[in-house]
Amino acid sequence: MKGVILILLCMLVASCRMRPVSSGLEETLSQAGSNRDELFRVLAHYEKEGDSLKLRAAQFLLENMAGKAYATGRVVDEYCAFMDSVFRTGHKSEEELPSIYEQYEKQARYLKEEPVLALDARTLTADYLIRNIDEAFAVWDRPWNRHLSFNEFCEWILPYRVSGEVPEEWRTLYRERFEPLLQSDTIRTARQACTVINNELIKYSICIPEKSVLPVTLPPHLLMNIKFGLCGDYANLAMFAMRAAGIPVGIEIVPYWGRGNGRHTFNVVYDSDSTFHDFSGAEQNPDEHLIRFRHEMPKVYRQTFGKQPSSLAMQCGNEDVPDFFKNPCLEDVTGNYPFIEARDITVPVEGHSDRKFAYLCVYHPTQWIPVAWGRRQGDSVRFQNVCPNIVYHPALYADGKLQLTSHPFLLDTLGCVNVLAPQTDTVNCVLSTLYKDAPKLIKLLPTFVGGKIQGANRPDFSDAVTYYTFTEQPTFKYTTVDCRNTKPCKYLRYLSSDRGTGNMADVEFYAEGSDVPLKGKVIGHYKPSLQFFDSGAEAMFDGDPTTFFHTADTLSWGGLELEKPAAVSRIRFIIRSENNGIRKGSEYELFYMDRDKWVSLGNQVATEDDRLEYKGVPKNALFRWIDHTKDNSKRIFIIENKKEVWY
Incomplete structure (x- = not known):
């Protein structure tokens, strides 16, 4: 059967008076089935027109079409x-998304159906591809893309899709919307043109949840009205808007x-x-985005349309490889970002001498994830452009x-591989946290001062x-704050500063000799938060450190009206946080990594907040927690000077 197909291909190619079919085109046509005629009609169209450049562009698309697909079906x-x-x-807002997702799940009739995977080679029509090619050429030779060679044009402007979206006629829709913004004679470079259109996209709503309700790439016409979506959705939006106007964006x-x-x-x-500048569609302009993540990224890859000879x-x-690296359209571009300070490193690997390639993995709470690959040289492997300040395995x-294989290691900024091999020497450690707090919360700390x-005994706190x-x-x-010789008060409160908007999680007031917090009617004076709808003053007195008081104004306050005045002898509070501290009554288990497995140091129930002591902890090891009470695990850490350092 395969021989018959090859004979047919040669006959069809000969009919178009073209050179012998490429392996890429052969692969595409082998997937096309009854749609082969549509694909060859594209080639025949430009052969008939005598347009050799568009014919080469059509060849590029067809040669790289194999394997590209999209999800379809009733769901x-x-x-x-x-x-x-x-x-x-x-x-x-992000707070509305759970109810939106819940609404969809309740009304969906086909949610449990599996999407149908449709191959481009089997479904795309000649008319669709011809229009895409013609419209892409129509926006070439703009001031912002005249630097592109033909091969670069094919990769940066020509492709009919940007991800796994259902194919649509998107170029005219987006060009008519965004190209009029580029009429100024002062716009000469791709970066300038990109900034102009991205400034328009920044006017869009931007709300990025942790996940979508259904893992499907949104089609172009939906993205034109996007109100929330994953970072990939906003990146796709920028691609459609800019490529439609001929701006080379990837x-x-x-x-x-x-x-x-x-x-x-x-x-x-x-x-x-011929330089590359990162940006975030609808969020941040060129060179403003990636730098804030420079200590977080192990590797950066470009998703291309064409197959990359350098890809694994x-x-x-x-040789079988991890799923991520099965994509032939990946280009390692980590070295394009000098602020990352990537290093080339050589590390040992052991076992499976028949494996030609090895990998560097980063930590995920349930598994290690491969992010880099290298070709083995005996029992070692050299990895290129690896980012520092990260633990790898x-x-x-x-x-x-x-x-x-081998031990995990921390790559430092000098390019030194610091192997995390547990030693027989041990120490006793008092640990207090389950993970680091988010940078966005750290920025709030100065607003508490004041x-x-x-x-008070007057409800307006005039006698506070x-x-x-x-x-x-x-x-x-x-x-905990000790209060001495205080007079009995009927009203108690937390008053934020002239820069603060609440952000207090819990406040507990105790009377002399009592271990039970005082109770009362919740009171307050504040503008309710526009961002957090359920963050009124009640959140400070519910005993739950995951909820918090948040307001739309400063100098806001929330408190309690007691049934009768009481003298406060002690106050305990915790501000808004990720609730990453050890919690009294919760059960924890500490592990360290010994080569390829996690070894338990035992379970303990915390007897107080923010403190748990472990004895016999090995030095120079990599650790992680499991919170058995909440059934979760977050990140890894090492211990330096008996303190946790998180990665």
Whole structure:
């Protein structure tokens, strides 16, 4: 059968008076089935017109079409119709998304159906491809893309798709919307043109949830009205808007963070001086985005349309490789970003001598994820452009799964590989946290200075007694304040500073000799938060450190009206945090990494907040927690000077 197909291909190619079919075109046509005639009609069209450049462009698309596909079916159609209805309404906040997702799941009829995977080669029509090629050529030779060679034009402007979206006629829709913004004679470079259009996209709503309700790439017409979406959705939006106007823009990927959970997708513009500048569609302009993640990224890859000879998929032969690296359209571009200070390193690997390639993995709470690959040289492997300040674990891939080898290591900024091999020497450690706090919360700490905790006997606090004033930035741990010789007060409150908007999680007032917090009617004076709808003053007195008081104004306050006055002898509070501290009554288990496995140091139930002591902890090891009470695990850490350092 294969021989018959090859004979047919040669006959068809000869009919178009073209050179012998390429291996890429052969692969595409082998997937096309009854759609082969449509694909050859594209070639015949430009052969007949005598346009050799467009004929070469058509060849590029067809030679790289194999394997490209999109999800379709009733479940996808239903989901897109729902998202369209949501996007056509007003702004959406992250807090609204759970109810939106719940609404979809309740009304969806086909949610449990599997999407149908449709191959481009089997479904795209000649008319669709011809229009795409003609429209792409129509926007070439603009001031911002005259630096592109033909091969660069094919990669940066020509492709009919940007991701796994359902194919649509998107170029005219987006060009008519965005190209009029580029009429100024002062716009000469790709970076300038990119900035102009991205400034328009920045006017869009931007709300990025942790996940979508259905993992389907949104089609172009939906993105025109986007109200919320994953980072990849906004990157796709920028691609459609800019490529439709002939701006050479691409998509780049961080396969997984090196010091946090999740992956990232963003944009890059290929400027007129042949330099590359990262940006975030609808969020940040060129050179303003990636630098804030410079200590988080292990590797950066560009998603291309054409197959990349340098990709692992094009070099691995018959050797099985991890799923991420099976994509032949990946280009390692980590070296394009000098601020990352990437290093070339050589590390040992052991076992499976038949494996030609090895991998560097970063930590995920349930597994190690490969983010870099290298070709083995005996029992070692050299990895190029690896980002520092991240813990890695070498691995091989055999029998369809990753197999960790050697010890994990921390790559420092000097390029030194600091192996984390547990020693026989041990120490006793008092540990207090389960993970680091988010940078966005650290920025709030200065706003507490000037805030007060007070008591009074008048409801307007005109006779206020101040128990505690925030004279310095607080910590994210529980803080206890002793109050002596205080008079009985009926009203108690937390008053934020002239820069603060609440952000207090819990406040507990205790009377002399009592271990039970005082109770009363919740009172307050504040403008309710526009961002956090359920963050009124009640949140400070519910005993739950995950909820918090948040307001739309400063000098806001929330408190208690007691049934009768009481003298406060002690106050305990905790500010808004990630609730990453050890919690009294919760059960924890500490592990350290010994080569390829986690070894338990035992379970303990915390007897107090923010403190848990472990004895016999090995030096120079990599650690992680499991919180058995909440059934979760977050990140890894090392211990330096008996303190946790998180990665």
